[in-house]
Amino acid sequence: MSKEMTIHLKYWxxxxxxxxxxxxxxxxxxxxxxxxxxxxxxxxxxxxxxQDKEPVEFDYDCREGICGSxxxxxxxxxxxxxxxxxxxxxxxxxxxxxxxxxxxPPRAASFPVIKDLxxxxxxxxxxxxxxxxxxxxTGSAVEANSILVQKEKSDAAFDYAxxxxxxxxxxxxxxxxxxxxxGAKIAHLNKLPQGEVERSNRVVAMVDQMKEEGFGDxxxxxxxxxxxxxxxxxxxxxxxxRDYMKAVVNGD
Amino acid sequence: MPSFIKALxxxxxxxxxTGITGIGLMLFLIGHLAGNLTIFGESDAFNIYTYTLxxxxxxxxxxxxxxxxxxxxxxxxxxxxxxxRKKARPEGYTKYQTKGGPSHQSLASKSMIWTGIIILVFxxxxxxxxxxxxxxxxxxxxxxxxxxxxxxxxxxxxxxxEFQKPLIAFGYIAVLALVILHLSHGAWSAFTSLGxxxxxxxxxxxxxxYIFAIVLMLGFIFIPLYIFLTxxxxxxxxx
Numbered sequence: 001m002s003k004e005m006t007i008h009l010k011y012w013x014x015x016x017x018x019x020x021x022x023x024x025x026x027x028x029x030x031x032x033x034x035x036x037x038x039x040x041x042x043x044x045x046x047x048x049x050x051q052d053k054e055p056v057e058f059d060y061d062c063r064e065g066i067c068g069s070x071x072x073x074x075x076x077x078x079x080x081x082x083x084x085x086x087x088x089x090x091x092x093x094x095x096x097x098x099x100x101x102x103x104x105p106p107r108a109a110s111f112p113v114i115k116d117l118x119x120x121x122x123x124x125x126x127x128x129x130x131x132x133x134x135x136x137x138t139g140s141a142v143e144a145n146s147i148l149v150q151k152e153k154s155d156a157a158f159d160y161a162x163x164x165x166x167x168x169x170x171x172x173x174x175x176x177x178x179x180x181x182x183g184a185k186i187a188h189l190n191k192l193p194q195g196e197v198e199r200s201n202r203v204v205a206m207v208d209q210m211k212e213e214g215f216g217d218x219x220x221x222x223x224x225x226x227x228x229x230x231x232x233x234x235x236x237x238x239x240x241x242r243d244y245m246k247a248v249v250n251g252d
Numbered sequence: 253m254p255s256f257i258k259a260l261x262x263x264x265x266x267x268x269x270t271g272i273t274g275i276g277l278m279l280f281l282i283g284h285l286a287g288n289l290t291i292f293g294e295s296d297a298f299n300i301y302t303y304t305l306x307x308x309x310x311x312x313x314x315x316x317x318x319x320x321x322x323x324x325x326x327x328x329x330x331x332x333x334x335x336x337r338k339k340a341r342p343e344g345y346t347k348y349q350t351k352g353g354p355s356h357q358s359l360a361s362k363s364m365i366w367t368g369i370i371i372l373v374f375x376x377x378x379x380x381x382x383x384x385x386x387x388x389x390x391x392x393x394x395x396x397x398x399x400x401x402x403x404x405x406x407x408x409x410x411x412x413x414e415f416q417k418p419l420i421a422f423g424y425i426a427v428l429a430l431v432i433l434h435l436s437h438g439a440w441s442a443f444t445s446l447g448x449x450x451x452x453x454x455x456x457x458x459x460x461x462y463i464f465a466i467v468l469m470l471g472f473i474f475i476p477l478y479i480f481l482t483x484x485x486x487x488x489x490x491x
Contacts, residue, residue, distance in 0.1 A: 108340060218263065222450065223356075
């Protein structure tokens with residue numbers, strides 16, 4: 001048997017980037033404990049549409065925690081209360097009958113609201129464009145085995161590479177800093193031989209772009225690590241700082 | 253590659269300089285406490301210490317200028333980072349809470365800007381109070397026998413007199429308590445800003461930061477508290 005719950009929702013509505021936003025409230029009576037958070041929002045929208053009301057827009061794609069599209073701030077926590085879980089993998093069994101849930105979009109000047117809970121995260125794309133790539137020829141699958149990488153380094157690079165770019169780090173940071181995202185992308189490539197050639201240019205260009213986009217400074221709150229759905233450590237930010245210092249000292 | 257100035261102004265550079273100036277100021281505090289504790293030494297130990305400092309002449313000005321630079325650079329960066337956060341998030345959350353776990357969000361980390369500003373304002377008062385003696389124009393002089401009988405400012409008498417005033421003694425103690433809060437996050441954060449990773453070492457550094465902040469500040473707090481409670485007549489102070 002599955003439990004049915006009543007959930008009181010309060011969610012952000014905003015018609016466009018420059019429109020004034022406001023909260024709307026709605027009580028859902030038949031929330032199944034096995035629903036994911038996004039399925040609960042599907043039920044909400046179905047009810048709204050049946051009443052000829054406008055549904056609430058929210059972002060999603062894979063719904064299995066790997067695409068990073070969903071990034072809701074649920075009761076003041078990015079991706080909700082559970083550690084290492086994206087909002088789409090959060091289930092309603094984490095809530096109790098009669099709970100009040102406030103849903104807000106990630107709030108940052110660099111993430112303008114497109115509509116309701118959907119924000120434009122292309123600032124992240126521009127940080128990647130600044131240096132989050134390798135432009136050397138890496139060869140075909142066979143060559144992957146001919147370039148030896150130390151096990152520890154490849155493991156660390158892989159850990160940083162798990163970043164799904166959801167922006168929860170920015171959403172949760174009291175300063176709205178993008179340091180965890182940028183640090184993870186830099187560390188992922190700078191740990192590997194393929195990323196070695198451009199490592200200095202990469203770190204400087206990406207750090208500059210991060211500032212250019214209007215994100216805040218990092219104040220070592222480490223809240224980003226706490227909300228990251230894939231558990232990226234703020235050691236990524238340490239890697240970024242080390243590589244930046246090396247780039248400046250070496251002057252290359 | 254970026255010029256040195258551009259690097260200092262990058263978000264990484266700003267944080268690294270906050271850390272370096274912060275560590276510099278912590279080292280200064282250790283020296284400051286060591287000096288203060290001479291008040292419990294021989295009857296003219298404190299005055300010899302202050303006289304020696306004042307006799308450094310031009311060298312003292314260089315040291316003072318360096319200290320002022322560290323304080324101001326640290327403060328300006330902190331205020332600038334605070335202002336940038338307002339720009340980066342013009343519309344705040346209706347509801348916001350930390351997720352705990354690895355997060356370092358705490359009363360200390362969230363109040364850095366406020367404890368910092370209070371310390372800065374206190375510093376101006378503190379320098380006028382004890383360095384220039386502006387609030388006690390009649391502070392006397394003393395003859396330092398063990399320093400060849402020279403005449404020097406009797407700062408020891410000034411300190412002992414001032415800390416018998418309840419408002420001064422407890423005002424200092426209150427600000428020093430805020431320094432504990434500032435350092436308990438700052439002493440960890442400074443090393444993180446300089447590239448320390450978040451692992452076992454980081455946990456030890458955080459514990460070290462708590463111990464450092466508390467031990468250092470208890471040392472500072474002991475002086476006004478002891479003088480106030482004993483009315484300047486305690487056995488630790490020799491006449």
